[in-house]
Amino acid sequence: MNTDLLPSPGADALRRPGPGQPANPGRGRFxxxxxxxxxxxxxxxxxxxxxxxxxxxxxxxxxxxxxxxxxxxxxxxxxxxxxxxxxxxxxxxxxxxxxxxxxxxxxxxxxxxxxxxxxxxxxxxxxxxxxxxxxxxxxxxxxxxxxxxxxxxxxxxxxxxxxxxxxxxxxxxxxxxxxxxxxxxxxxxxxxxxxxxxxxxxxxxxxxxxxxxxxxxxxxxxxxxxxxxxxxxxxxxxxxxxxxxxATFRHQLTVERVTAVAPGVVNIEMSGLNLNTLAGAGGRFFIWRFLAPGLWWHPHPFSLSAEPLAVDRNGRGRLRITVRNLGKGSAQLSRLKRGTKVAVEGPYGLFSSAARSKDHVVMIGAGIGITPLRALLETTPFEPGKATVLLRGHSDQELYLGDEILELCRARGATLFHLTGSRDPGSRESWLPASEQRAGYSLTDYAPEVAGADIYVCGPARWAENVLDAARSAGVREDQLHYERFDW
Amino acid sequence: MRIRAAVSAALASAGILLVGWQSGVHVADTRSAVAAASTGNETAGTSAGTGSSDTSGPASSGTSGSSGAAGSSGSAGSSGAAGSSAAAGSAAKAGGTYDGDIVQTRFGTVQVQVTVKAGAITDVTALKLTDAEGRSMQISNYAAPILRSEVLQAQSAEVQTVGGATVTSNAYLTSLQAALDAANL
Structure with missing residues (x-):
């Protein structure tokens, strides 16, 4: 029972009901x-x-x-x-x-x-x-x-x-x-x-x-x-x-290292102070400015791809974002030098445990949109067997952080599906790969409890719309759908 | 939007509008009462002001008498008399009362009367103030005393307009300038 509760620092939603003691036993923890x-x-x-x-x-x-x-x-x-x-x-x-x-x-x-x-x-x-x-x-x-x-x-x-x-x-x-x-x-x-x-x-x-x-x-x-x-x-x-x-002065973030995850995708690890107070229970979406020549004026919106790891009592620790080369701004990020100061705004949004309403949770991510799900999977409370993770990409290589997610699913008892392959070019409504779609699979086949679960969706806008439509037709209510666009 | 939100938003908005409307009716009633009272006061003030100047000259003392007798409608008559007194006096710095031009604004007409004694402006009285909407009347009643004291201090129409009453102020000062021109000040 305790494996399902890895309290995230300062997560309000986690602390208040108490582990294993839902505030409202009949209605669920959230x-x-x-x-x-x-x-x-x-x-x-x-x-x-x-x-x-x-x-x-x-x-x-x-x-x-x-x-x-x-x-x-x-x-x-x-x-x-x-x-x-x-x-x-x-x-x-x-x-x-x-x-x-x-x-x-x-x-x-x-x-x-x-x-x-x-x-x-x-x-x-x-x-x-x-x-x-x-x-x-x-x-x-x-x-x-x-x-x-x-x-x-x-x-x-x-x-x-x-x-x-x-x-x-x-x-x-x-x-x-x-x-x-x-x-x-x-x-x-x-x-x-x-x-x-x-x-x-x-x-x-x-x-x-x-x-x-x-x-x-x-x-x-x-x-x-x-x-x-x-x-x-x-x-x-x-x-x-x-x-x-x-926030920038309080957390004193500096770039620790930049490592390649896949072609065109890098992890940026930063160290800083008071990280236990950085995110709280809210969203995990921040706006970053890397204070290097030619970069400082450009705001980069990214979600955390790992919960802040506060290593000591003062909150000195590390956090991580995962970035794909989308534009010329993102491309420069792969060449960030160690020690670069980082200004931070946030956290913003509601793509977090604060949005939970049900005991079951289904997370569906595509491409680089998988990475915020990893941070969510790390901390959001669920009992073993009550979480389903669907990862979508053209190939296994595109399931970024897929191995970390696999580890987390094993440790916490979540069901994981990899959905790889191109979608059917003739079908504009499908969010599934062509082969799965032809076989007649739908969302309820992967997550039978979807109608009574919180659905977190992160990925390209068109694809995400299709997922949301699929969830709606499977009987999911609007306030159970959690999808945030960050491409403003 | 959820039903609960929609219903309570509609109720709250309707409530706020209703309260606003009700107090608006109330304000309008009291305002017309206040305006009537203040018009009365103003008339009294005018006759008092003219009365004080009547010691200076016999011509204006006659004016004062007519204005006092006829009441507020008589002030038009008194202005004619004052004009004639100005023409009769015709001296560079004659004493007496002088009416300014009637100035049209989008909020109504404005006209002031200036009382001059020994070459100095001793009083400014508003004969007509903007009153097109209930609001303008309130503004006029607020702005006129400020303008009057500023004018008496500066002894000219070259004073600052009153914030929130720009149109009224400009008309007031335009009319005043005309009155001062008539008085050869």
Whole structure:
């Protein structure tokens, strides 16, 4: 019984229920953790919608409805509400991308970014509507056409030219993030344009407080708006800037050695301090910056491929990532020198025991996506016989770290399958090799308990979608599926 | 989105909107009451201000009498009288009250009246302030005293606009400048 519990350092989920004593014997060890996480996700959903409602309520509470006496006033009112809601969505987007543990730990880093992207267009439309409706509404009040009114606003009203600049920046940011446009430019271009979001928000702020009548000095609305703007800025500053700097200084990571695993794939081992506090119970996904000439500015997102090995009581120890040559950035990593300092951001995501909801677990990985599963397999709690590992690759050589995974499966009593070979070129839905597919195998043949298990999937996006579809048709509920994309 | 999240988000949002709307109705009621009261005060202040200047000259004392009798609607009449007093005085630095231009803004019209005594601005009174929306009225009531004290200190229309009340401030100062021009200040 004890072989199934190799407590990972600081893993909350492991310690709380206690070895062999499920908190809720009838419901399984992870039931209460799961319930808490869902409750947190729901609370965040309510908070997000609530903030949107609050932005409109600000205006209503100011007697906004009673001021609508003419058509022009009505259009102006609509414009004001659109601006309030649009700005609220922009703040929500910033928070979703701020890598706040409360949010990432509830829905996962990739889901948070998915929501972030979904809000992009609606917020832009609201801001555009804000500008157009205000120009029309004010124009009607003054007997001007909207264009002259816009020009008058630009020229005559202080801070309004900044708002026009902000609008242009928002348009640029959203347009470059559209999938069709984004593909045409290198990642770095998109990234730099996306940084302009901060400029867009900052230039949008002055006119809200100086021209926006709702936020005139002395009103509680002004305080509320200031508070949410400052809170968002503080969260960004802390989680995107402070936390990475603090983590880098706390852990003092340096490259120990780089060893080849397979052609084009290397293990990078790093040593550092306080590694017992590095990952905790959360995800195992970090953003690494190797502080070497020509490399330091390039962030590399990789998951741990082995749990931190803290060798002494001070947490001095080693950890490891496994990297495949995907681009020219990754290629340089194979030539890293020993002693190179490493800056680290993270951990991010929810691809860990923190996402568990069931006693059974099924891990399915393909290619380089196998390596994060190895770290998970090392620590996530399961009783012998209640775990299944499926590794997918074109050949045995592509089952990276396959021998380590075999050892872990033996030691912990997990069932391991190797699925090698090309897939059937005619079938776009299959995640299995062609031979297995022809033989009529499906997910339930490998893991009969799949419907009542947590499914962890890591691999190329198209393949992973197929696996998730297969799991869904085998009766797996959405909240049992754990898949994180790291290819942003 | 899960059902629990959807339902509670909908309820919470509806609740927040309802509270906002309710307090909005409440604010609108009190505001119109406050506005009515403050308009009354302003009228009283105007007549008092003109009353104090009536010791300086007989012409303006007549003005003050008419304004006091007719109430707030009479202030238009008094402005005509004040204008005539300016024309009658025609001295470079005559005392009395002078009305500024009526300035149109998207929030309503603005007009101020300036009281001059011995070449100095002794008082500025707002005859009309932006009131297109309930909000503008509140802003006007907030911004006008600040502008007045700034103008009295600077003795000119060259003062900073009030944050959050830019449109009102600009109109106020434009109207004031016209009044000062009329007073040959």
């Amino acid at each position: 039931a209460s953790q799961h319930r808490r996480r869902l409750l947190r996700a729901d609370a965040l959903t309510v908070a997000a919608w609530g903030s949107l409602a609050a932005s409109v309520a600000l205006w209503l509470a100011d007697g906004g409805m009673t001021g609508i006496s003419t058509l022009g006033a009505g259009i102006t009112a609509l414009g004001i509400v659109a601006g309030l809601a649009g700005m609220d969505l922009v703040l929500l987007m910033l928070l979703l991308a701020a890598r706040i543990p409360l949010i990432d730990g509830a829905v996962g880093h990739d889901r948070a970014l998915e929501f972030h992207r979904k809000l992009g267009k609606p917020s832009l439309y609201l801001l555009l509507a804000h500008g157009v409706l205000i120009a029309i509404g004010y124009g009607m009040a003054e007997g001007l056409d909207p264009v002259s009114e816009a020009v008058a606003l630009w020229v005559l009203v202080p801070d309004m030219w900044l708002a026009f600049v902000s609008m242009a920046l928002f348009i640029a940011v959203v347009v470059t993030s559209l999938v069709a446009v984004r593909r045409r430019f290198p990642y770095e271009f998109w990234y730099v344009v996306h940084l302009l979001t901060y400029a867009a928000v900052l230039t949008a702020l002055p006119h809200q407080f100086s021209v926006g009548a709702l936020f005139a000095p002395g009103t509680w609305q002004r305080w509320y708006w200031l508070a949410i703007c400052i809170a968002t800025g503080a969260a960004l500053l802390y989680y995107r800037v402070m936390q990475p700097v603090l």
